[in-house]
Amino acid sequence: MSASIAFTLFQVNYAKSIADEMERRQLDVLVLTPLEYLGILADKARIDPRLASRLHAILAQTPLGEYWTKVMSPNVGEPWVAPAALGSMDAYMIARTLQALGMAGVGSYVKTTSSGTYIIIRGHAGLRGHLLRGTRYLASNPRMVQMGLGMRGLQNVARGGFILGVVVSSLIESLDFMFNDEKTMHDLVGGIGVEAVKAGLATMVGLGIGAAVAGATAVAVLPLAAMAVAVLVTGMALNAADQKWQIKQKVISALKSLTDDTPQGLYRVNTQSPEWKKLNQDNGQQPDGDIACAPGPGSTGLLCSINRQK
Secondary structure (H helix, E strand, O other): OOHHHHHHHHHHHHHHHHHHHHHHOOOOOOOOOHHHHHHHHHHHHHHOHHHHHHHHHHHHHOHHHHHHHHHHHHHHOOOOHHHHHHHHHHHHHHHHHHHHHOOOOEEEEEEEEOOEEEEEEEEOHHHOOOOOOOOEEEOOOHHHHHHOOHHHHHHHHHHHHHHHHHHHHHHHHHHHHHHOOOOOHHHHHHHHHHHHHHHHHHHHHHHHHHHHHHHHOOEOOHHHHHHHHHHHHHHHHHHHHHHHHOHHHHHHHHHHHHHHOOOOOOEEEOOOOHHHHHHHHHOOOOOOOOOOEEEOOOOOOOEEEEEEEO
């Protein structure tokens, strides 16, 4: 065999060995965006509770989780945080209204006539902002509603403040659930529910006081300011009462007891229960026949443990 043929065979064998080695060590790499990766983890966590617990613990041990638990969480739990979010919408509307009125030298009052309720703007036209060129507006005018003037304006501001307060409270509760591995889903659901109720109560009290002030005075801006102060004070009072009587913790404990009273296991619907028959009658359906079974301890009549069938 000539040297050239031997060298050619060597090259072929060497190249084949390199190709086989590369094939054996080949790795498939999947490139994901952070949102796609989090979506995959969330899907896996739904069917694997242990993975969800591990992810919860990992998040709690990150620097951000430790910072939230040690620094942010105690501070955002102060009684004034959520009411401040509720009142921020009112403060924004007051500042915007004063800016439109020129901050000084211009007054506004409410006047009710046989043709409707009007908001009258007084003062030199040069002192008013560019948003207000006229001197007389219906209380239902969209511009007046956006500025929080008149009863409809108060309702619009109250609605926006309530939504903002619920969003801020839900965000705080969600972050606390994510970065604190001691929190459970009961803490998240109970916390959001209680905060939403407190936001609703504070908004209702503030709107009521704003309406009372609107009926007692003709100055158009005063009801908005009164509502802002009332929402802030009421929210702080509700949070202080929550901390004193542990209302949120009692709600969370009640949610936990509902699930803890029902033992883990396999259950099926007890089609012989009165509740199931009533549901079928309400839907105009005939209940299916089924063998009788004993309800599981701590469960409703609709649940029937499979291993307790007669």
